[in-house]
Amino acid sequence: MTDQGQIHATTVSxxxxxxxxxxxxxxGKxxxxxxxLALGAQLVSDDITLLHRDHDTVTARAPDAAPAAIEARFVGLLRARLTDAVPVALVIDMGREESERLPPHRTTTLLGVDCPCLHKVAHNHFPAAIMQYIRHGRLE
Structure with missing residues (x-):
């Protein structure tokens, strides 16, 4: 099964x-x-992400006309090299703030595929925690 769509989202790899x-x-996306990016991620898309489903994999990429840039609020549009499409391994829901110290495993559905999901964490360690999560996973 294949499907596709567009979402208001920023994606890194x-x-x-x-x-x-x-x-x-x-x-805060x-x-x-x-x-x-400061911790070594690469920019896939800023603001708009195109999604494509192929069986149980959802792939994210930038729209064809997307500028090679990312918005830094109150600083401006900053140049950034865009990387190719990547399979979505983790979703961060910036519209919901985490309140639990050890939150349960959550998923969200993209194009009919369940993907691991974290809620926004309003602490300075969040970017580093995401990098650790994506590289090494999380205990059950």
Whole structure:
């Protein structure tokens, strides 16, 4: 089965694994992406992400006309090299803030595929925690 769509989201890649940051305008998607870029992630898309489903894999990429840039609020549009499409390995829901110290495993559905999902964490360690999660996973 194949399907496709467009989502208001910013996507970065770490070691070929996509991290899709979704949420309303002003929720901090680009700010979190900048933090992840500073830790070695690569930009896939900023603001708009195209999704494509092939069987049980959802792939994220930038629209064809997307600028090679990321918005840094109150700084401007910053140049950034865009990387190729990546399979989505983790979704961060920036519209929901985490309140549990050890949250349960959550998923969200993209194009009919369940993907691991974290809620926004309003602490400075969040970008580093995401990098550790995407590289090494999480205990059950």
């Amino acid at each position: 770490v070691e070929g694994k996509g991290i899709l940051l979704m949420g309303p305008s002003g929720s 680009s700010a979190l992406a900048l933090g992840l």
